[in-house]
Every structure is written in structure tokens, then in C-alpha cells.
Amino acid sequence: MNDTVFALWVYLARSPLLWLTATILVYCLCDRISAALNRTPLANPVLMSMVLVGLLVRGTATPYATYFDGAQFIHFLLGPATVALGIPLYQHRTLVLRALLPMTCALLAGSLTALMSAVLIARALGASPMIVASIAPKSVTAAVAMGISQRLGGDAGLTAVLVILTGILGAIVVTPLMNALRIADTRARGFAAGLAAHGIGTARAFQVDPLAGTFAGIAMGLNALLTAVILPLLL
Amino acid sequence: MLLSLGLILLCQLAGEAIAHGTGTSVPGPVIGMVLCVLLLLARDRIGRFAPAELRDGTFEQTGRTVLSHLSLLFIPAGVGVVQRLDVLAGNALPIAVAVAVSTVLSLAVTAAVFSFVARRIR
Numbered sequence: 226m227n228d229t230v231f232a233l234w235v236y237l238a239r240s241p242l243l244w245l246t247a248t249i250l251v252y253c254l255c256d257r258i259s260a261a262l263n264r265t266p267l268a269n270p271v272l273m274s275m276v277l278v279g280l281l282v283r284g285t286a287t288p289y290a291t292y293f294d295g296a297q298f299i300h301f302l303l304g305p306a307t308v309a310l311g312i313p314l315y316q317h318r319t320l321v322l323r324a325l326l327p328m329t330c331a332l333l334a335g336s337l338t339a340l341m342s343a344v345l346i347a348r349a350l351g352a353s354p355m356i357v358a359s360i361a362p363k364s365v366t367a368a369v370a371m372g373i374s375q376r377l378g379g380d381a382g383l384t385a386v387l388v389i390l391t392g393i394l395g396a397i398v399v400t401p402l403m404n405a406l407r408i409a410d411t412r413a414r415g416f417a418a419g420l421a422a423h424g425i426g427t428a429r430a431f432q433v434d435p436l437a438g439t440f441a442g443i444a445m446g447l448n449a450l451l452t453a454v455i456l457p458l459l460l
Numbered sequence: 461m462l463l464s465l466g467l468i469l470l471c472q473l474a475g476e477a478i479a480h481g482t483g484t485s486v487p488g489p490v491i492g493m494v495l496c497v498l499l500l501l502a503r504d505r506i507g508r509f510a511p512a513e514l515r516d517g518t519f520e521q522t523g524r525t526v527l528s529h530l531s532l533l534f535i536p537a538g539v540g541v542v543q544r545l546d547v548l549a550g551n552a553l554p555i556a557v558a559v560a561v562s563t564v565l566s567l568a569v570t571a572a573v574f575s576f577v578a579r580r581i582r
Contacts, residue, residue: 248535251535256529271538274531278539299533303534308496309522310493338569360559418567
């Protein structure tokens with residue numbers, strides 16, 4: 226009997242279906258929890274799902290490559306989702322065009338702050354050049370950040386992880402931080418979330434307000450663009 | 461619904477083609493985002509000649525569906541943390557401080573500059 230169960234597990238654990246199903250169901254559970262807690266920032270659905278799925282993968286001694294075989298179908302949707310950010314951008318285009326000057330200033334200031342502070346702090350605390358290069362593009366959306374990191378001699382896999390951790394942290398702190406700084410402008414709050422915390426910050430902004438989400442999406446796109454251009458010049 | 465999905469993928473495909481063709485560092489999906497806006501502006505221009513699915517709100521609805529679970533899409537990459545636990549543990553201090561301080565700082569600077577300039581020009 227045990228042998229049959231084991232054989233079945235060996236079969237299922239290798240099929241993409243198992244980990245695709247697990248990822249979606251764990252996320253549904255965590256999203257429910259987040260909704261039940263009134264979307265309180267600390268109950269971040271990405272963080273909770275990542276921990277739970279990570280424990281499942283570790284607990285079953287599944288190689289990450291096997292997990293990713295199934296999860297890649299979800300990962301693939303990051304591209305189309307980025308394209309779909311064009312829809313709220315189109316719908317709010319007059320508001321966006323009116324905010325062109327504040328956006329440009331905030332983009333330059335924020336983008337430089339994000340990468341300079343990360344590089345200087347990591348260096349000051351004795352991180353190796355490989356770690357510094359991996360940390361520098363941490364505020365940029367994962368696919369772009371990995372490309373930048375690799376070009377600078379960083380570890381693309383480590384960068385992906387740091388990007389996600391940055392996104393989660395940004396999504397958790399943005400609301401209380403903006404309240405503490407008394408910044409009430411929805412556009413400014415959203416733009417900051419997208420610039421510092423890319424897609425995860427954008428997801429958080431959409432949870433709070435569609436206009437904030439729109440500005441977050443623009444900030445994410447613009448910061449990816451600007452960082453890709455200036456970071457190789459700075460490091 | 462299907463045509464909308466196809467058009468979103470087409471925007472991304474064209475974006476990737478432009479990105480690779482020109483060797484720019486702008487990511488393909490971000491170019492695709494711009495193409496998506498241009499597509500909607502073009503739709504407004506051609507009015508009733510546009511396919512029904514583009515005019516009846518289906519396209520917008522499809523985009524909203526894709527975006528409503530944006531958080532889900534980051535989990536596969538995030539689970540990759542299981543592969544890097546040793547590097548993270550070995551460099552815990554510089555990584556934790558750099559990520560935490562830099563993230564809070566860039567959020568604050570971005571929002572402060574945005575709202576300062578926005579108040580000035582009004």
C-alpha cells in the first residue's frame with residue numbers, strides 16, 4: 226500500500242500540474258486571509274504565499290527547477306500583465322499628462338535614491354562586489370533587474386530574490402510611511418510604490434485605489450527604463 | 461475575450477521584437493505597455509470600424525482580470541528564495557540593511573518630490 230502511495234507521489238511530484246495547482250490554491254487562501262484582515266499591509270499575500278509554498282517545496286525536498294516547471298505558467302503572465310498596465314494608463318491619460326512634471330522630478334530623485342543608497346550601504350557594510358551588483362537594481366521589476374545584475378557581474382538568481390523581498394517590504398511599509406509623512410496625494414503615493422517596489426508595490430497600490438495603481442504602473446515602467454540606462458554608468 | 465488576450469500578447473510580442481531588434485535596454489513588456497495605449501488610441505480614431513470586442517469594454521475587462529491577481533504572478537520567482545538561503549544568511553547584515561533602508565528612503569523621496577512639485581505648479 227505504502228509503495229503505491231509513494232509511486233503515485235513520485236509521479237505527481239514531477240508533473241507540472243502539482244506545483245501549478247499548489248501555487249494557485251495557496252495564493253487563493255492567502256488572498257482570502259488578506260481580505261479578511263481588511264488588506265492590512267502586514268498580511269501581504271505575496272509574502273504569505275511565498276513562505277507557505279517555499280515550506281512545501283523545502284519540506285518535500287523538491288528541487289526548485291521541478292517546482293518552476295509547473296509554476297512557470299504563472300510566471301509567464303508577468304509579461305502580459307505589464308502590457309495590460311497600458312489599459313489603466315489609457316483610461317487616466319489626461320490625469321497622467323497633467324502630472325508630467327512632478328512625475329519626471331520624482332522619477333529622477335527616486336530612481337537615483339533607490340540605487341545609490343542600496344550600493345553605498347551594501348559597500349559600507351562590507352558586501353562583496355558580486356553582492357553589491359546583485360542588490361543595486363533591487364527596485365526594478367524582476368526580468369529587467371536580472372538582466373542588469375548579470376551585466377554588472379551580479380548573481381541574477383539572487384537579484385530576483387532581492388527584487389521580490391524589496392517589493393514585499395515596500396508594499397508593507399508604503400501605506401503607514403505615507404501616513405506618517407502626511408503625504409495625502411494619491412498619485413504621489415502610488416508613484417512611490419511603483420518606483421520603489423515595482424509590480425508588488427503596484428499590486429498593493431491597486432488594492433488601495435485604481436488611480437494609485439495607474440501611477441504605480443507608470444513609475445514601474447519608467448524606473449525600469451531609467452535604471453537600465455544609468456546604473457551601468459554608475460557602478 | 462480571446463481576441464483581447466491575443467492582442468495583449470501581440471503587444472508584448474511586438475515590444476520584444478522592438479527591444480531585441482534595436483538592442484535597447486528598455487524591456488519588451490514595457491514597450492508593449494506603450495503599444496497597448498497606442499492600440500486603444502487607434503481604436504478611438506477608427507471608431508465603429510474597430511472589432512466589436514474592442515468597443516464593448518471586453519478588452520478593458522480582460523486587462524482588469526489579468527491585473528486583479530498581479531500579486532499571484534510574483535510567487536514563482538519569490539519561491540526561488542529557497543535556492544539562495546545560504547547566500548542570504550552569509551550576507552544577512554549588508555543585504556537586510558541595504559534593502560530595508562534603501563526601500564524606505566526611495567519611497568519617501570519619490571512621494572515627497574512628487575507632491576512638492578505637484579503643489580508648486582498648481
